[in-house]
Amino acid sequence: MRSLLAKTAEAASRGEFEPFKTSSIFDSTAQNPDWLGEEPQRLQQLMSA
Known part of the structure; x- marks a missing residue:
């Protein structure tokens, strides 16, 4: 398992x-x-601020 993981890590x-x-x-x-x-209206207000 370690060998396989080492081969695929990059x-x-x-x-x-x-x-x-x-x-x-x-x-x-x-x-x-x-x-x-x-x-929601509350978020629209935050985005426009």
Whole structure:
């Protein structure tokens, strides 16, 4: 097990083979932000300040 982890440590540290974790390519919500709806009024006020 240690040998296998040592061989994959460098690629794993960069997330090279995990684009579903390190990008928005597979994130359906990122591709459809309207699913989240409007921010509550309180947050809209904070963002405009």
